[in-house]
Amino acid sequence: MPESPSPESLELTVEGRRIEALQIAGADPALVLLHEGLGSARLWRGFPAALAQATGRRVIAYSRFGHGTSDPPPAPRTPAFFEEEAHSVLPAILSATDASLSIPIGHSDGATIALIHASRHPVSGVVLMAPHVFAEPMTLEAIREARERYEHGDLRERLARHHADVDAAFWGWCGVWLAPEFQAWKVEAVVQAPALLIQGADDPYGSLAHIERVRARGPVRPLVLPGGHTPHFEHERKVVRAIARFCEHVNDHSAILDGR
Numbered sequence: 001m002p003e004s005p006s007p008e009s010l011e012l013t014v015e016g017r018r019i020e021a022l023q024i025a026g027a028d029p030a031l032v033l034l035h036e037g038l039g040s041a042r043l044w045r046g047f048p049a050a051l052a053q054a055t056g057r058r059v060i061a062y063s064r065f066g067h068g069t070s071d072p073p074p075a076p077r078t079p080a081f082f083e084e085e086a087h088s089v090l091p092a093i094l095s096a097t098d099a100s101l102s103i104p105i106g107h108s109d110g111a112t113i114a115l116i117h118a119s120r121h122p123v124s125g126v127v128l129m130a131p132h133v134f135a136e137p138m139t140l141e142a143i144r145e146a147r148e149r150y151e152h153g154d155l156r157e158r159l160a161r162h163h164a165d166v167d168a169a170f171w172g173w174c175g176v177w178l179a180p181e182f183q184a185w186k187v188e189a190v191v192q193a194p195a196l197l198i199q200g201a202d203d204p205y206g207s208l209a210h211i212e213r214v215r216a217r218g219p220v221r222p223l224v225l226p227g228g229h230t231p232h233f234e235h236e237r238k239v240v241r242a243i244a245r246f247c248e249h250v251n252d253h254s255a256i257l258d259g260r
Contacts (some may be wrong), residue, residue: 002113004049012062015094017071021062023097024052029124030099031247033061034090036130036229037173040068040162047232047240050104054244060097064089068166077172079182082109086116103127103250105243107232108205109173112187115214119189125250126191127243129198130229132162133210134186135177142205143177150174191218196246198239221246 010021022041031051033044040063048059064085067071094100103125106114111131118126132139137140149155150170163169176182197211201224211222223242227234 001011005052006044007048007059007061010060010062010097012093012096014088014089014096015074017074018069019062019065019071020067021060021093021094021097022048023061024048026052026058027056028058028099028101029240029250030058030060030097030102031055031243032090032094032097032099032102032104033059034104034106034114035061035067035124036108036110036178038067038159038169039063039107039110040070040169042068043162045233047236050236050240052241054240055247056220057103058099060093060099060102060160062093065185066112066165066172067163069164072165072168073172077176078188079176079179079185081172081176082187083115085113089118090117091121103206103247104130105129108229115191115195116189118193118195120192123193125196125246127196127198127246128211128214129232129239130203130206131197131214132187132206133189133213135183136206136209138204139206140177140183143158143174147174147178175222189217191220193219194246194250196223196242197221198223198225198231198242200225200229200231200234202227203229205229221249242250 005024007022007024012019012021041061052059063070104114105127107129111128160166225231232239
């Protein structure tokens, strides 16, 4: 078996602030990873290398402001955070890495950002793992439980190993989700490109209603797997194979559109 490819660090600046990013060399369109609410570029662990090995694609992962070793956000986050990331920060990342016609692959909050981005910006395809498209009561309850563990348990200590400013990472996520004005939040974005949706059947952070709502709005392939909120870790081989097949489908789709 060939040796797993190794990522290289990228130096990126967006809005005058440093962004932590990693890249594995390969073919374009690139696969651009958007992490979950408490994630970072490095918390994808071995998943980027597995994707690169299976697809031959260039893989890019970055940490949003306040996550990993990226600089803090320029201002406190508000419920407009998802749209700002999708329409401002992510396009700047794609431009800086010459990956404008990419395949965004998002997990949880990152999947929501990828979905909103793909509704307005050109992409080759989009992969959404456990996306959120409305403020579901079970999601909010799970986040309240995380807040309790952060304030009174060991969650802060565990997260501090992965974030230079752990409070910016945690409260930037938790504060948006539990803001009173966020309770009526929902995403009305329409999928404009081929999409692969992946979710665990027993995800404590969201029911299958989220992928059903996305399915109703575009060309979507659903994949429901046993387990919880991290199908790419719980079923890495299945998820990587599904994404590799999806990338081949995207290539075929593009060829048809181009008349080849």
